[in-house]
Structures are given as C-alpha cells and as structure tokens.
Amino acid sequence: MTNHMVDLRNTDVCFLIGSNMAENHPIGIKWLLKGKETRGNTIINVDPRYTRTSKVADIYAPMRSGTDIAFMGGMINYILQNDLYHREYIQYYTNAPFLVREEYEFNDGLFNGYDGQTRIYDGSTWDYQLDGEGNPVKDMTLENPRSVFQLMKEHYSRYDIDTVCAITGTPRAKYLEVLETFCATGAPDKVGTICYAMGTTQQSKGSQNVRSYAVVQLLLGNMGRPGGGTNALRGENNVQGATDYGNLFHILPGYLGSPVSTTHPTYERYLEVQTPASGYWVNTPKFMASLLKAWWRDEDPAVSYNYIPKREGAKDYSFMNMFENMYKGEIDGLFVFGTNPMVGGPNTNKEQRALANLKWMVQSDLWFNETSEFWSYQAFDRPTAKDEYGLLTPPEIQTEVFFLPACGVYEKEGTASQTGRWVQYRWQAALPAGESDADLYIYDKLAKAVKKQYEGSTRPEDEPITRLTWDYVFTHDHTADIAQVDLEINGYYVDDPSRPVEGFPNLQADGSTACGCWVYCGMLELRNGEVHCKPKNRDNRDTSVNGLGIFANWAWSWPLNRRIVYNRCSVQPDGVTPWPGDEKRVLIQWNAEAGRWMGDDVPDFGATVAPDAPGGTNAFIMLPEGVGRLFATKGSMREGPFPEHYEPWESPTQNVLSSQQVNPMGLFWEPEKQGRPEDYPLVGTTYRVVEHWQSGALTRNQPWLSEAMPHMFVEISEQLAFERGIKNKDQIIVSTSRGEIKAYAMVTKRLRPMMINGRETHQIGMLWHFGYKGYSTGDPANRLTAHVGCPNSRIPEYKAFLCDIRRA
Amino acid sequence: MARMTNLYDTSKCSACRGCVIACKDWNQLPGEVRKFSGSYDALEDTNGDTFTIIKMLEHEDPVDGLSWNFVKYQCMHCFDPACKQVCPAGVYSITEWGAVVQDLDKCIGCRYCEYGCPFMIPKYRKRVDLSTKCTLCNDLVGQEDYRGLPTMPACARTCPTDALVFGERNELMRQAEDRARFLQANGFPRATIYGKLELGGLNKIYVLTDTPDKFGLPVDPKVSGTISGWQNWIQPYAAWLIPLALAGSAISFVTTRLLANKYGDHDEAHQEGGHE
C-alpha cells in the first residue's frame, strides 16, 4: 500500500476492484466503514460476483474476469475526454508534459520494438526527448502531440463506453455510475483510493492491471494524499515482508536487483549497471555494500560480491518454471516452507507429477498437508478417469520426504510487515506444541549444520559458506537471536557492532556499515544506551493535527516511519499552499524559516530541498525523472508504456480492441492445452472465503472453521443452472483441458450471465481452499488452472480461465 | 445495575463470522462438519453446540434489485422470556443486568423451552440431555480485562466493524434510533429497529436495513397463549411435576432419536467422516 489501512477512513470514494476486502481483510475494512460514518464516503465494488464486499459497498458493478484494463482504459478515456483530471497535479507531479521520442508508436495492439519471433519487446525507444543537456523536454501546456498527455489521450480514445461494456459485460448505466462517482475525485478537494488484491494481479497482464489503476490515480491527483493511493491489499500478513526481504528470485533484500552472470560479472559492473544517474537509487552502492557486509562481515564487498550466486540472464527461476523444470526432471531437491503448492499452485495435476521427479523434499508446516503427502494413494484420487499428466501409486514414487514440524505464529516471536508497510512486533503467546519450532530456529540449525560440513575447508569455492557470518546465539526462549537478527536487518556500524545505524541516509559504500535490508534501516534506535525496537511501539494516540490517523508511535513503518509515501503531493507545487478546499489533508509543508519540510508525516522528500530549488517538485523521488509515470519508459513495463487490453490466455471472445488476442509477452506453457470456447464455454475464476485461509492447511485442521465452511463449492447463476439442469446442492464436475474436479453446485442470484460482445456468457467461480487433508475436504480448484503468467511479476493467471460443468 | 445489552447493526456487518467463532471459543463448543447446505450458511440454525450464527439471506426485489442480508441470530434475552415460563425445573433466571441464563444442573432435557420460545432458540444437546443457548457471556460480563477495561461478551469483543457493540441498553437504544433514522435518509427507507417493543422488549437490539421478515425475524413474535396459561397453572405444583417431566425426558429422548433419523442430519454427517 502507498497509504495504510487506517488511512482508508480519510477517503471520499473507495474503488475496490479485484479484491473481496470484507472477505479477505475483515479487520481492514472497518476503516472504510468508519469513514462511511465520519466522512460519508462512497464505496464502489467491481467484481464478477456480488460478494460480502458488494454488500457493504454503495455501488456494485459486475465485470468479467480478466478485463480490468478495458474497464480502467474506459475510465482513463472518460477522464481525458471530460477534462476531469487534476490539471496542476499532472503538470507538476507526473510526466504528462514530457515529450516522447519520435520512434515510439502504437499500432493495432502492438507498441514499436516487438520481435514476433522471440515475443520480446525492445523498449529502449520508449523514452523522453532530451534537450542539449540531457534533460527531458516538456510542454507545460500539454498541447504538444508528442506529449505523454496527448499520446495517452489518443491511445485511450478507442476505449469508448460501449466498446468497454461489450468487453467487460458491465451494464452501461452501472458503468457510467462508477465513472461519474470515482472520476469526481479529480476535483482538487476530493481524494479517492483504489484498493486491489489478487483478482488484479493473478492474470497474464496483472502488472499492467495495477498500472492502469496507478495511471487513473495520477490523473485524478490521488497519489501521495491522505485517503488516496494505489493500495495493494496483500493476500497474507507478512507477504509485504517477504518481498521486502527479497524472497523472489530477481531481487535481493531491499529490492536490490539480484546479480546476473552476464550483465553483472563483478562488483564494479554491478554498481555501474544498477546505479541510475538521479533519483534515490543513486545510493545503490551504499545499500549493496552494507548488505554484503551483513552477510560476510569480514570481507571486502568487492570480494564477497563474488560469493553471491549469479543467475543466468534469460533463465526463469520463478514458481511456474521451477515446476516445469521439475516436471522435466531437472531438479533434485526442494524445500517447502509454509506453503502448500498441491492446493495453491497452478495446474496442480502437473505440479504433483513434478514433485514425484524429485529425489528429496523437505517440508515444514504445522500439519501434514496435501504437499507433504503428495505421494499417497489419496493424493492421486480423481473424480473421473481423465488424466492429463499421469497418475502414480506410492510404490512408483521414489522421492524421500522429510517433515519438519513448524510452530504457529502465536508460538514464536518476531516482526511481521503488514499490507500498509507497518512492521509490528509480535510476542509469543504460547509455547510451541510438541517438537515443533520456529522457522528461525530451524534455519539456524540448518545453516550451522551446513557450516559444520565445510569446517576446515580451504577450497576457494567453499568460501561463500566458510566465510559466511553466522553467529546467532540461540536461546531457549528465542529472544536473543531475534534481537540479533533485528540488528542485522536494521544495520550496525562494523567497528561498533552493537550500535544500530540510525537510518539509511547513514549507510556507507565503504564497508563501514552492515545492513541486511536497507528499507528497514532505522527501525531500531538507541534509547538511554539500550537498543529499542520501534516495531514494539504501542502508543495508540493519533499524532496528526487534523485527525488523519497517522499513529506515528504505533509500530514502525518503512521507509523511516513514513506512513504515506509520495506525501510531497499532499500540498501544491509551491510547497505551502494546500490543494484548494482540502486544508485538512495536508501531510507536509515547507517551512521557510526552519529551512525544512515539516508536518504530520515524515517527508518522502529531501528534508531540506526547498520547493523552488532544482528538483523541488520532484515528488516521486525513487524515479530518476522525479515525477509519476503516466508513460512507463524504457521497458520498465515489459509489454508497453501504456496498459493495453488483451484477452486472458483462455477467453470466451475475440479481442475487439486490436488483433492481438493475448498479452504479446505473456508467459504461456503448454500452448496445446489452451482451452477453446467451443469446448469450454464458461469463464471460471477462483477465490477465498473469510472462513478459510489460503490453501486451507491451517483452517481445514480447525474444527470451528471447518464447521463454518465445510465443503468445496462452485457458484453458478440461476440461469446457467437452469440451462444445464443443475439444482442447488447437486454434485458437479468442473473440467478444463488440464483436469477435472468434483464439487457442490451453489446456485445463486449473486452471479448473472453477462453480454460479452453480443453473446450471453456465463461466469462461474469457485473456492481454492480445499484438498483432501483436514476436517473439511474437497478437490483443489487449482487442478483446473494453467501455467500461464504475467511477464513482469510471473504471477500465474489463476483468475481467468475457460471451463465447463456437468452433473456428476 | 442498569440493563446491559448488545446492539447489532446489520448495515455494518460484513458476515465475517468472527462472533460465531469467538462464541465457540469462549464457551468451548465443539465444531462439526455437516452436509452441504447449498449456501454460505453452513449452519442454518443454532444448535446445542452453536449458540449464535450469522445468516446470509439472498433477497431479490423487483424495484431494489438484489440484496444480501446478514443477520446475527441467537437468544434474544426477552424481558419476559417464554422459556422461563414453561420450564418445569426452574432452570431459567434473569440476571440483574438482563441476561436470561440457565442453571444447567437443573435441566432435565424436556425441551419445553425450545418449543415455547418464539424464536426456537434453546437447542437440545443430545449427548448430555440438556437444552442450551446463548448466555450473553454472563460469566464474562462484569469483570475487567488485562487493560482494566470492563469485559464484554465474546462476540461483541471480537467484532471488527463495530456492527456488534455492548453497553447500557438505554444508551444503545438511543444510538440505534439515531442510526435507523440515518439509514432511512441514506438509501434504506425501510430501516427499522428490532427489540424495543417486540414481546414487551428484548435485551438484544437490532438495527435492520429492511423489514424484519427480510432477515428471517418474526415481524410480530408471540408467545403462545396456552403457554402462559399453562405456566400459571403448573407453577404451584412445579415441584411434584418434576418426576413426571423426567419421565417426559425419557420419552423425548426416544422422540428426538426418531426425529434425528427422519431428518438424518447428525448421524449422516458422522458417516461421512464428520468431526466433533
């Protein structure tokens, strides 16, 4: 989230798309509902299905799965055609006035630079025109036909209301109601927020979906202001932490790029390539040197850089490709911690077969689940004989499986980073049950055992392990090692290892500081000679003057306890004047006397950079050009500078906006298994319910929650049920080209057929929580989904696929 | 002590069922996997091991279109409870702050209360031969939590959206009336309160966004005339009627067995691998 949960109460209009917030963030939605009382806000919910969230929303509009960009493109067009954008905001805080190079063009669904053979774009010409000094050329009148503003206007002119509604299936009147209500937040005294979740990201163009929201928010002047923002509602607590700490193959902790063998062969080259000329990332050498010092304290960063394994440039190490490689027999062993891919992974029929090719697998979880038991007879039980990837029996599987019992979150101590970037400390509430223990303890033992294996080795190739700094002291109650890990994450001075670094501006490139994750630098401080962990702060008094709910002393928020990022935008470019009519929602202001920015929030800006100094309006400090990108330059978005609508990989219809049916750079495995509408006429999607958690490994083992939501079901409309002769509570088979599952039919009024490009189309939806273990059991919906994904994030397309149903 | 009660505002409820689980947790009630109900309401009614449920009712109106009405359902803690009137064993009493509570040591499992209750709330817990229901967390109210704040029923303490709050009835009634007026002016013309006048007053207040029937609540709940008449008649003889009632309990055991077999819910769930 650019903003945070409490801030939702400051909004005038909340646009919830791709999120069933009431269901999946039942605590978070209270702030929206509070805002209903205090501000009289309006909540808009767009979803294929009328959900618990739709019930608490003021406006509900249906939309076919996988058509977000069409929906938002129509909104962008509506904003531009009706002059509803926040003019001064986009002039100063976005790249709307920037002129784009002449080579850039867009033609019938394709941007320039596309290689049809490799299906890859060369985005190097998607860039600004530069003047003699290398600065981007701007036209503040926004009239120049090569300005981002005019190019955008032209690009989205095709997204007229009728075309959009034909694609999305939204009734025209409803669509207009949504447009009018949300676009009204373009007025300077109104602020709207967009909240989204996995319905947005889990598509073959998920990243561009998110971008389409960000573009709308920039146009309406809603970024960096209380009650605004583009807010990702994270699907799991601490998943924010997982990305911050680099649990993805392409990044190291703190979003530093992970080194590639060809482009970053040496430390010098890495810094050269990764450090831009302007923007906050100019500090990359400081962050990288400190990270290397945290890992190999006694080594010069230029040397220890060589200890980091480098990835092969073109190779895809992400989840789906990892399973593809496993399926081909290229991977020997796998660690599975706190995840249950046999329920949660896409195309689980294939992934289950892939696991059987492993020599060994280690799983750590609270209970035995569908993944730890993937080799059992039950695991290969299928409702029908349809078998796409080969069913095995236990004697045919040679994988050796180890199970490490893990304890629950309340049985261990540490921090969790929630969706609003708040890092909150959690104390232990109960002792771990049985032999179970915390991940930290398990990893500590593992690392020490590995180090022991290499003890005494003098071989240079063993140095990454023999020289590794791993000196955590394990105490029985786990507290000492957590303080040590905290200190390493926060950063310390190498010559005074007990002294925390005060904040990332203090990190050094010369190896004198060590820091495990620079964005978390500053979460510790020295108080009366003791190290104080700010995530333990629990002062629930609002620290803002105007009751904006900043709560600066409740936990700690990265970066530097900033609660709302880009907050320079909450005041006019002059740095002092509030947006007209919005005096109460100013976060920071320039104080000329003091010569610094002051206010309720920590400035997301150079603390002493005056508004009239060079770069004094560059509110987006992480970007080299300092302004929000309506136009994404230089291939930073792989499939183009503007989000463009393409149909999902499996779609019931033709793309009517261009002859490009699917994302030109989408990731598609098994093209022969692409479902066709003749065979699979229904649009399917998957989702969760409040009673269960993710793959259900926790909740299906909990009797009360199992009682509250005991069975796998598929929601279908009354019309579809009538057509197919299916009654409520009937058992049905759902099929795709990849597999079949059995489930109960839930016939409901909350889903309706949609008119898509002139044809009545049915959308169905199902839970993905179930598996065969635990008290409440059912078939995993992911036996139906495909290995198809977004080229930017490599997230699978769980949310839109073609399927069919019949009575079981 | 003033009357203390819950105010439940259906316009704020997101049906997260936190209250249902909190109730199970505080009262340590078992869970059981039942047959598929055909809707989000896995539990369609309270039962001997479930004192409160959230119903999610789909409703389609030719004018207003689709609505999904969420309603919390549990004992209403009537001012003049029928269960107390009909119980031959003196199980029921009313606390000084208004909770209708049971002394289960006295319960003989005759199930008169269940049939007497206009909301059919007390439910028979077969394995122990008792009729049970919501206690308004009588064992929790009137104490202090770790912060020194007054404790409240588990459901109200859990509710994240403040759809369910706990406090003095007079104060909450005022809030409820304000809220109903606000809703009437803001898109819910038929918004109303429930529990003020029904049955002479309930110690549970509801703010409804529509008429009570849209929430599965009886519009004008009534205690059957025979019950009150009968109660007045047996009161003097209650003591010697108990052995008779015990015999009745034996009969009821047989009849409930028959009923259970007829509806077949519990036993089948067990055959399907149900869990308690």
Ligand code: SF4
């Ligand atoms: S806890 Fe509150 S919001 Fe959740 S179901 Fe109960 S009353 Fe509704």
